[in-house]
Amino acid sequence: MEFEKENSAGYLVNHMARLFAKELQQRIAPHGIVVGQFPILLELWQKDGVSQKSLLDKIDVEQATLANTLNRMERDGLIRRTRNPTDARAQQIWLTNKATALREYAYASAQRVNAEALSVLDASEQAHFMEYMSRIISGMRAS
Template identity: 30%
Template sequence: MKSAQKSDEEATLENSLGYLVRDTHRLIGKMLNSRLERVGIRVGHWYILRSLLQEENITQRELSARIGMNEPNVVTSLRALEKQDIISRTVDEKDGRCKRVALTKAGRELAFSLLPIVREVNDIIGGPLNDKERAQLITLVKRVRQGLE
């Protein structure tokens, strides 16, 4: 009887690691989106800008893989960002089929101006944790992610 009871407890959503991670991701996305929308930026666009702050002049395919967004959606977002002069796309010198993506001066300024918003969200996320717990959580989440790749 005890093992059946334990199985029932493990089956609840509140004890499901997958559900908890997914629901937490949903809540974080909602919070980030509401703050970014105030300045006219979509979350998907932020992921692109943040990735390009780390490394520019990467291919659209590399960008897509880094942010976990499918290529057609990335291309649609890049077109919108290019129209706003936030990013530029150039044909790859070695492979004319590929386009490389970089931030424009305005795009770099915009991305840096958004960092305080993202820091605020990260501070809220980590708010209930002390520094040691936050570092442990980051380590554990990275380990889980690595195990799934």
């Protein structure tokens, strides 16, 4: 029995994800941020001064992955970390001016990548595609 990778959902999903990441990377890397930092920045642009734990609840990566990415962001001057005065275990994560300034540009870049990638689908197909992904993710997270 054969196994055609072109008919394997997992294979296509993986390939598609790498293409998305590569595309976004090319647009934002020249501005000093990289794709893994994106979800974190999205949260911090909405509200910073939060704990690592609070970020973790909103971002679907493991705690160790988040800690590593935050290290690189601190190294690159995107965030600062302070101790929470009422809980010495916890930290508060703050955006630097540099990171704050990148917000609109980053939003626009992501939206352009999304729009271009989905441009091969019409509006109704795009909506279905997004809905299918949401359902698949919910189903897989539950299991």
